[in-house]
Amino acid sequence: MGKPHQQRKQEIIQSTLALAAELGVKKVTTQAIADRIGVAQATIFRHFKTRDAIFAEAIAWLADQLFLVLSNCFQSQQDADQRLQQLVHRQLQFISEHKGLPRLLFSDRLHLESPALKQAVQTIMQHYTREVAKLIEEGVDSGHFRQDLDAMQSAGFIAALIQGLVMRWSIFNFDFDLEQEAKPLWDFIDSALR
Amino acid sequence: MGKPHQQRKQEIIQSTLALAAELGVKKVTTQAIADRIGVAQATIFRHFKTRDAIFAEAIAWLADQLFLVLSNCFQSQQDADQRLQQLVHRQLQFISEHKGLPRLLFSDRLHLESPALKQAVQTIMQHYTREVAKLIEEGVDSGHFRQDLDAMQSAGFIAALIQGLVMRWSIFNFDFDLEQEAKPLWDFIDSALR
DNA sequence: ATAAAAAGTGATTAATCACTCACTTTATTG
DNA sequence: CAATAAAGTGAGTGATTAATCACTTTTTAT
Numbered sequence: 517m518g519k520p521h522q523q524r525k526q527e528i529i530q531s532t533l534a535l536a537a538e539l540g541v542k543k544v545t546t547q548a549i550a551d552r553i554g555v556a557q558a559t560i561f562r563h564f565k566t567r568d569a570i571f572a573e574a575i576a577w578l579a580d581q582l583f584l585v586l587s588n589c590f591q592s593q594q595d596a597d598q599r600l601q602q603l604v605h606r607q608l609q610f611i612s613e614h615k616g617l618p619r620l621l622f623s624d625r626l627h628l629e630s631p632a633l634k635q636a637v638q639t640i641m642q643h644y645t646r647e648v649a650k651l652i653e654e655g656v657d658s659g660h661f662r663q664d665l666d667a668m669q670s671a672g673f674i675a676a677l678i679q680g681l682v683m684r685w686s687i688f689n690f691d692f693d694l695e696q697e698a699k700p701l702w703d704f705i706d707s708a709l710r
Numbered sequence: 711m712g713k714p715h716q717q718r719k720q721e722i723i724q725s726t727l728a729l730a731a732e733l734g735v736k737k738v739t740t741q742a743i744a745d746r747i748g749v750a751q752a753t754i755f756r757h758f759k760t761r762d763a764i765f766a767e768a769i770a771w772l773a774d775q776l777f778l779v780l781s782n783c784f785q786s787q788q789d790a791d792q793r794l795q796q797l798v799h800r801q802l803q804f805i806s807e808h809k810g811l812p813r814l815l816f817s818d819r820l821h822l823e824s825p826a827l828k829q830a831v832q833t834i835m836q837h838y839t840r841e842v843a844k845l846i847e848e849g850v851d852s853g854h855f856r857q858d859l860d861a862m863q864s865a866g867f868i869a870a871l872i873q874g875l876v877m878r879w880s881i882f883n884f885d886f887d888l889e890q891e892a893k894p895l896w897d898f899i900d901s902a903l904r
Numbered sequence: 905a906t907a908a909a910a911a912g913t914g915a916t917t918a919a920t921c922a923c924t925c926a927c928t929t930t931a932t933t934g
Numbered sequence: 935c936a937a938t939a940a941a942g943t944g945a946g947t948g949a950t951t952a953a954t955c956a957c958t959t960t961t962t963a964t
Contacts, residue, residue: 540822680870
């Protein structure tokens with residue numbers, strides 16, 4: 517049954533995300549992860565030095581995947597407003613498929629117990645906001661959005677809108693379709709920017 | 711040193727909120743609460759049956775206070791848009807003064823371990839959204855806001871904006887002035903509704 | 905003043921969990 | 935086919951913490 521290091525690491529990360537989605541971060545114990553992939557609890561520590569290290573890599577993996585999914589919204593040659601709309605849609609879609617993300621991001625375990633993890637999340641958020649701000653600026657320059665817009669501030673509010681929506685979705689136990697919110701959410705954002 | 715029951719309950723609730731604000735929900739142990747008010751750990755359980763019961767009453771207290779602060783935004787005779795602007799400002803001000811609120815609301819302890827607590831939070835949020843929706847409808851009727859607005863949906867997005875902003879504020883360790891965000895936030899909301 | 909009720913406490917318990925370690929099994933390679 | 939490295943494990947340990955309980959002190963009411 518012995519599998520190579522990298523493969524086990526991936527199994528552990530994926531199990532962590534699945535468990536976080538299903539049960540919440542608190543219940544992602546090293547025992548639970550071990551049970552899910554069928555190894556002993558002690559085995560987990562052959563592949564990760566601490567439990568927090570697992571969370572750190574899980575977050576890094578999610579961030580990578582998300583930016584991969586959003587990358588052509590930041591680069592393609594379409595109009596800025598079209599790309600921003602697509603970004604909103606893709607992001608909601610991505611989060612729908614990775615419920616572990618809000619659970620990890622919104623757990624106080626994360627911000628308050630591991631300064632390194634908190635720092636990582638802050639960096640990801642800042643990176644995200646900056647990219648969205650660039651997109652908005654393009655939209656302002658090309659006349660799709662209002663001229664008097666503060667791009668960085670607007671990007672922050674768009675991020676807040678999505679985060680707040682996801683927060684609510686998480687608190688309401690994922691019991692409405694997040695993706696379906698993309699259209700009305702875009703209408704709201706669009707009318708705020710236009 | 712023996713104080714009456716109701717007074718001690720209030721001390722425990724206030725200590726809980728202060729500790730949650732400073733250190734996060736996880737570190738609000740019964741020992742920490744006891745230390746803060748200068749009694750033994752066992753004494754806490756003379757006044758509350760369980761630790762979760764403390765959180766439940768703390769949330770109820772916050773909800774009461776918040777609706778008290780917002781009450782005349784829901785009732786006064788001013789224009790709807792003026793009252794909505796005031797609501798946004800007062801709410802941010804209130805949260806600034808009660809950092810324990812986001813910490814409690816966004817802790818996974820709350821949603822995932824105590825269904826009763828989660829239910830309470832859901833009810834508060836729904837109540838809030840419904841009140842804001844009524845306000846928006848008044849604004850639509852009086853011609854201050856767009857005619858084609860879905861009041862309930864817009865109210866949801868406003869709630870999401872505030873929650874997302876507060877979330878970010880919490881993740882960034884309360885290191886920017888939340889109240890100062892009221893004006894730009896209102897500009898954003900206003901242009902989305904008008 | 906005194907009985908009864910209320911508030912408070914020290915000591916303990918039982919559960920949970922991340923993490924360690926000495927040791928075994930499995931895979932790799934010269 | 936050894937020899938060596940890599941992966942895996944059972945049995946702990948120590949720290950944390952909500953909750954209990956038998957008992958003491960303080961407050962209240964008659």
